Amino acid sequence: MSNQAIGNSKPARHVPRTRPIDRNEVYVYEAPIRLWHWINALAILTLAVTGYLIASPLPSLGGEASDHYLMGYIRFAHFAAAYIMIIGFVFRIYWAIVGNIHARQIFLPPIHKAKWWAGIIYSVRWYLFLVKEPRKYVGHNPLATFGMHFGFIWLTVFLIVTGLALYGEGAGYDSWQYTFFSSWVIPLFGQSQDVHTYHHLAMWGMVIFVIVHVYAAVREEIMSRQSMMSSMFSGWRNFKDDLPMDKDH
Amino acid sequence: MMESFYDVMRRQGISRRSFLKFCSLTAASLGLGPSFAPTIANAMENKPRLPVLWLHGLECTCCSESFIRSAHPLVKDVVLSMLSLDYDDTIMASAGHQAEAIVTEIVEKYKGNYILAVEGNPPLNEDGMFCIIGGKPFVEQLRYAASNAKAIISWGSCASWGCVQAARPNPTRATPVHQVITDKPIIKVPGCPPIAEVMTAVVSYILTFERFPELDRQGRPKMFYSQRIHDKCYRRPHFDAGQFVETWDDEGARKGYCLYKMGCKGPTTYNACSTVRWNGGLSFPIQSGHGCIGCSEDGFWDKGGFYDRLTNIHQFGIEENADKIGMAAAGVVGAAAVAHAAVSAIKRARDNGDKQS
Amino acid sequence: MTIQTPNGFTLDTSGKRVVVDPVTRIEGHMRCEVNVNDQNIITNAVSTGTMWRGLEVILKGRDPRDAWAFVQRICGVCTGTHALTSVRAVEDALGITIPENANSIRNIMQLTLQVHDHLVHFYHLHALDWVNPVNALKADPNATSLLQQSVSPSHPNSSPGYFRDVQNRLKKFVESGQLGPFKNGYWTNPAYLLPPEADLMAVTHYLEALDFQKEIMKIRTVFGGKDPHPNWIVGGVPCAINIDGVGAVGAINMERLNLVSSVINATIEFVNNVYIPDIVAIGGLYKGWLYGGGLSGKNVLAYGDIPDNANNYETANLMMPRGAIINGNLKEVFPVDLRNPDEIQEFVPHSWYSYADEKKGLHPWDGETTPKFELGPNTVGSRTNIQQIDENGKYSWIKAPRWKGHAMEVGPLARYVVGYAAGHTEITDQVKDLLGRLNAPVDALFSTLGRTAARALECQWAAYKMRYFMDKMIANLKAGDSATANTTNWDPSTWPKEAKGVGFTEAPRGALAHWIKIKDTRIDNYQCIVPTTWNGSPRDNEGNIGAFEAALMNTKVEVPEEPVEILRTLHSFDPCLACSTH
Ligand code: HEM
Ligand code: HEM
Ligand code: NFV
Numbered sequence A: 001m002s003n004q005a006i007g008n009s010k011p012a013r014h015v016p017r018t019r020p021i022d023r024n025e026v027y028v029y030e031a032p033i034r035l036w037h038w039i040n041a042l043a044i045l046t047l048a049v050t051g052y053l054i055a056s057p058l059p060s061l062g063g064e065a066s067d068h069y070l071m072g073y074i075r076f077a078h079f080a081a082a083y084i085m086i087i088g089f090v091f092r093i094y095w096a097i098v099g100n101i102h103a104r105q106i107f108l109p110p111i112h113k114a115k116w117w118a119g120i121i122y123s124v125r126w127y128l129f130l131v132k133e134p135r136k137y138v139g140h141n142p143l144a145t146f147g148m149h150f151g152f153i154w155l156t157v158f159l160i161v162t163g164l165a166l167y168g169e170g171a172g173y174d175s176w177q178y179t180f181f182s183s184w185v186i187p188l189f190g191q192s193q194d195v196h197t198y199h200h201l202a203m204w205g206m207v208i209f210v211i212v213h214v215y216a217a218v219r220e221e222i223m224s225r226q227s228m229m230s231s232m233f234s235g236w237r238n239f240k241d242d243l244p245m246d247k248d249h
Numbered sequence B: 001m002m003e004s005f006y007d008v009m010r011r012q013g014i015s016r017r018s019f020l021k022f023c024s025l026t027a028a029s030l031g032l033g034p035s036f037a038p039t040i041a042n043a044m045e046n047k048p049r050l051p052v053l054w055l056h057g058l059e060c061t062c063c064s065e066s067f068i069r070s071a072h073p074l075v076k077d078v079v080l081s082m083l084s085l086d087y088d089d090t091i092m093a094s095a096g097h098q099a100e101a102i103v104t105e106i107v108e109k110y111k112g113n114y115i116l117a118v119e120g121n122p123p124l125n126e127d128g129m130f131c132i133i134g135g136k137p138f139v140e141q142l143r144y145a146a147s148n149a150k151a152i153i154s155w156g157s158c159a160s161w162g163c164v165q166a167a168r169p170n171p172t173r174a175t176p177v178h179q180v181i182t183d184k185p186i187i188k189v190p191g192c193p194p195i196a197e198v199m200t201a202v203v204s205y206i207l208t209f210e211r212f213p214e215l216d217r218q219g220r221p222k223m224f225y226s227q228r229i230h231d232k233c234y235r236r237p238h239f240d241a242g243q244f245v246e247t248w249d250d251e252g253a254r255k256g257y258c259l260y261k262m263g264c265k266g267p268t269t270y271n272a273c274s275t276v277r278w279n280g281g282l283s284f285p286i287q288s289g290h291g292c293i294g295c296s297e298d299g300f301w302d303k304g305g306f307y308d309r310l311t312n313i314h315q316f317g318i319e320e321n322a323d324k325i326g327m328a329a330a331g332v333v334g335a336a337a338v339a340h341a342a343v344s345a346i347k348r349a350r351d352n353g354d355k356q357s
Numbered sequence C: 001m002t003i004q005t006p007n008g009f010t011l012d013t014s015g016k017r018v019v020v021d022p023v024t025r026i027e028g029h030m031r032c033e034v035n036v037n038d039q040n041i042i043t044n045a046v047s048t049g050t051m052w053r054g055l056e057v058i059l060k061g062r063d064p065r066d067a068w069a070f071v072q073r074i075c076g077v078c079t080g081t082h083a084l085t086s087v088r089a090v091e092d093a094l095g096i097t098i099p100e101n102a103n104s105i106r107n108i109m110q111l112t113l114q115v116h117d118h119l120v121h122f123y124h125l126h127a128l129d130w131v132n133p134v135n136a137l138k139a140d141p142n143a144t145s146l147l148q149q150s151v152s153p154s155h156p157n158s159s160p161g162y163f164r165d166v167q168n169r170l171k172k173f174v175e176s177g178q179l180g181p182f183k184n185g186y187w188t189n190p191a192y193l194l195p196p197e198a199d200l201m202a203v204t205h206y207l208e209a210l211d212f213q214k215e216i217m218k219i220r221t222v223f224g225g226k227d228p229h230p231n232w233i234v235g236g237v238p239c240a241i242n243i244d245g246v247g248a249v250g251a252i253n254m255e256r257l258n259l260v261s262s263v264i265n266a267t268i269e270f271v272n273n274v275y276i277p278d279i280v281a282i283g284g285l286y287k288g289w290l291y292g293g294g295l296s297g298k299n300v301l302a303y304g305d306i307p308d309n310a311n312n313y314e315t316a317n318l319m320m321p322r323g324a325i326i327n328g329n330l331k332e333v334f335p336v337d338l339r340n341p342d343e344i345q346e347f348v349p350h351s352w353y354s355y356a357d358e359k360k361g362l363h364p365w366d367g368e369t370t371p372k373f374e375l376g377p378n379t380v381g382s383r384t385n386i387q388q389i390d391e392n393g394k395y396s397w398i399k400a401p402r403w404k405g406h407a408m409e410v411g412p413l414a415r416y417v418v419g420y421a422a423g424h425t426e427i428t429d430q431v432k433d434l435l436g437r438l439n440a441p442v443d444a445l446f447s448t449l450g451r452t453a454a455r456a457l458e459c460q461w462a463a464y465k466m467r468y469f470m471d472k473m474i475a476n477l478k479a480g481d482s483a484t485a486n487t488t489n490w491d492p493s494t495w496p497k498e499a500k501g502v503g504f505t506e507a508p509r510g511a512l513a514h515w516i517k518i519k520d521t522r523i524d525n526y527q528c529i530v531p532t533t534w535n536g537s538p539r540d541n542e543g544n545i546g547a548f549e550a551a552l553m554n555t556k557v558e559v560p561e562e563p564v565e566i567l568r569t570l571h572s573f574d575p576c577l578a579c580s581t582h
């Protein structure tokens, strides 16, 4: 069975990639994916802002301690967003299994395929203005898949694991977070402070991912041969020409 | 006849009632319920003294100094009635070969029935000759004394983690005890130094219950090292409220605000300071206005300035923390994106122009 | 073969060599070797520092504001004195001044250390050189009680029943067969001279002092948060004072001040009622044992400490004496300049370090610390099993500091000799009083016992000075000044590109200084010369022997295999090896 499928008006699975393209619109991002994408984006935004403020708090408030709970609220927002992100991520994994073929693309980059790597090189060349035209893909281009997989999936796993390890410290010895995360993550890093440091550093990794990702999304919307941003709202990918798809992915 | 702890207390004019009170206090300080008091009392009344060899490697003797500050039990009672401190070069009467003979005697005579307490650690560079005892490397004495020990207590951050002499670049290759002695149970009691009453509580726990305290994954007694300073810090309400000391001796400092912004490592430090406190429960670093420096944590010397919240990341050079690295990288990426956008726009304009012409 | 040292000692290595390793009841690791002639008189002495950790190396490249925490861990016995020295060095380099209250609190903490360290040293490290606990079993508790009441009428613990209890406890202890720390002591050695009653009284005070010492350190716990290793900051002290405002419970308040005050009172009492009377009683009974003078009657050095007013480190403002005495001439006290490259220098020809040019000494600002472990050709044994050290080669982890080329003794006795020579009235009064009570001449000071006595006097002096600074601080608070820190130059961006400074204190064991060079806000060089570096110094390239070695010379040892006399004299310096080598 082919690993490539093109959707049509109805989300369909496992449609042979060899099928000729009969229209300039493909249904790529199913509604749950789109919903997840935007919730996740908001959660991460919240996490980055609150995380930064946890490490470098706002100027002090005066008055009685019992009158305020600023740091508490910031941390609460961080943890609430964190759990939304975690649940979303678990759901996203589930959807990678039950959703359409595009839903698992960023989880399973075909790293064993030379053609895919060649596609990455081609994409890099496109971004370096070395080729005139980008190739045409239904899902992510190979470079995007690469970035999504390593720059998003694994970074997210890292943030979740270290985040839960930190959470377990406050939740205490008897919490599941401590048992399943803190208990081995902290010794692995050496000590608690190092876990904070690398969790914090990973935030910057995520910030960089988002900068590149959003820039690329906007740019590709304008410069490439297919729709981008709008696809994440509608689910449909519009192609600006009728030329055939690239087959390396 | 061996003298028991209870005999001693009785002769000191201490009534049975206050003796039992002492036992319940001990039970409480060990985090045990009042129902344990009779067990402690029984142990104190009947046990002979357990031989202890207390060795010193590369260290500063602050662990011993801390130990003698113990208020309950008093160290005089520990030494006279609970343990038989047969070798401790800091306080023992004999010296030279008469002192060395004691190590041999205990190792031979009490096979598997003595405790080895280690303060400090062995250096491994220069064949171990950065710490010499009796003309030989300390590490040899350590290995020999450990050979028949029932268990080892690693006092302080030196024995547990390496501490100050193991800070970068660790010129002597000072090495924590558990990396040299790998075939014995080791109880780590970290801290620079550990709290006196925590040290004596660990000892009394072993004597009382005839077993070692439950340890966490890093080998520390759970009863004292399973929570962070921050979890039980009395300034925590100010942390949650967002009230921080911003500079030394400011308004916040005088009101006892949270020391987080002054670099307090309480949120990442496992120790009993904020509950047991120091010198008979009198104070602890934070209560006296200075942040925790994380002295019971592995490698706390090399995590960056004591007054910085963020840790240094050595792979990126000595002064780089996560924000500096992250912001720099994000800045570079952001700038690259802007530049890329500019080039793209120019190119697009030119391409469009080409198409039109 | 005999050698004449430039500093006036005749060394003869022909006799029997006696090795003491480990030297116990000191801080850290030390070895001592002596030669004794056929009358059992010491004719050559070699002292070796047998540990090194490399703090000076570790400090390179770090934040100068953190240095105090590292150097504080040079020693947990004289805990805090290195930290104080360090913050002073950094403040000196960066021109940072501290508030008056910070000065008072720092002084109280330093004086508390002096009292504590001296007390613990005498009772728990030194006493067993003079006191025989086994002999105390023979004492009559009634007679002991009378003795106690005669030497110290105001000490409350003096009843026969009290001494009987202690004796019984001791008896059971000894009968248990588990002698613990007293095991293998030299209890049958004829060098012990006290009658059983004095032994029992002293052993009792060993236990009393053990209980009491922990009270003293409460003062440092109030201000520094814990002890050992309290906290400090560059620019003042970390504890804020708030005596009547909102949230005062979060700072140093009236309750805390009362606590400190009551501990000070109890301390003065303990020193007056126990320590000083014991020194008079024990000293009186050993009066004839006047060995161990060494360098004390020749070359002594003190930097001074305890600035009365903040930020003034001139001699006149220092309550502990400052100056140097050379060749025993008490008529002239030389000024000491820690910045002068020609005054203080460290040499390494007999130390396990290398210099580019080992013939020269280096001033600490240009100091180098490069370890180099090598043994002289006449070493007996092997590299990792030294049976006899070769003092003609490198033989110690301690460097050899010299003041204008002279080996110097530092410590309480040195301070008291300098103070006495300088006419420091508090000191001369104390010394005259003690000498009068012991019916001894001034020269008796230059001995092992003199060192032990000076330490006790200084402990008493320091206890009263704690009260002085407490009162001073209260007066200052009353006048409305409650500042404890100056943060103007806290931020490294305010610092010059390069700076250098020196900080000094009088640590319990003697003159202590740290020299720092700062470059681009980081430590470029950090060098410490520590009291036990002076006293435990090995030979220099001229062949001058250090204070330990000098003090052991010409001492008679009753039983060479049982080194009580060697321990006595070494202990009288209160050696700290972790300090000396750092
Ligand atoms: C925290 C912020 C964000 C994160 C973590 C994030 C993450 C992701 C991920 C993981 C995907 C892949 C979805 C999949 O294949 O399952 C994706 C796709 C996409 N995102 Fe985001 N996103 C963020 C913000 C945004 C924003 C602000 C935009 C719009 C400007 C955007 C536009 C898109 C588009 C257009 C796609 C589809 C790209 C393609 O098909 O190659 N994202 N995003
Ligand atoms: C995109 C995802 C995330 C980002 C950007 C992020 C960012 C941050 C940052 C910057 C900090 C401050 C670290 C420090 O220097 O001490 C922090 C702390 C923390 N984060 Fe996250 N985080 C993320 C996800 C998570 C997740 C999934 C959890 C899981 C519960 C979590 C839990 C925590 C906890 C417990 C802390 C410590 C709070 C404290 O010390 O008071 N984070 N986070
Ligand atoms: N020598 C020395 Fe110290 C003292 N007193 C330090 O400066 O003991 Ni550890």
Ligand code: SF4
Pocket (backbone or CB within 6 Å): B059, B060, B061, B062, B063, B119, B120, B155, B156, B157, B158, B159, B163, B164, B191, B192, B193, B194, C073, C076
């Ligand atoms: S752990 Fe700290 S206090 Fe204990 S010996 Fe080591 S340096 Fe000293």
Ligand code: SF4
Pocket (backbone or CB within 6 Å): B229, B230, B231, B233, B234, B235, B236, B237, B239, B257, B258, B259, B260, B264, B265, B266, B267, B286, B291, B292
């Ligand atoms: S002072 Fe330190 S331990 Fe206490 S609440 Fe603040 S950060 Fe936590």
Ligand code: F3S
Pocket (backbone or CB within 6 Å): B191, B192, B229, B269, B271, B273, B274, B284, B285, B286, B291, B292, B293, B294, B295, B296, C226
């Ligand atoms: S510095 Fe150490 S003493 Fe306690 S509060 Fe922090 S662990």
Ligand SMILES: [Mg+2]
Pocket (backbone or CB within 6 Å): C056, C399, C527, C528, C529, C530, C582
């Ligand atoms: Mg030095």
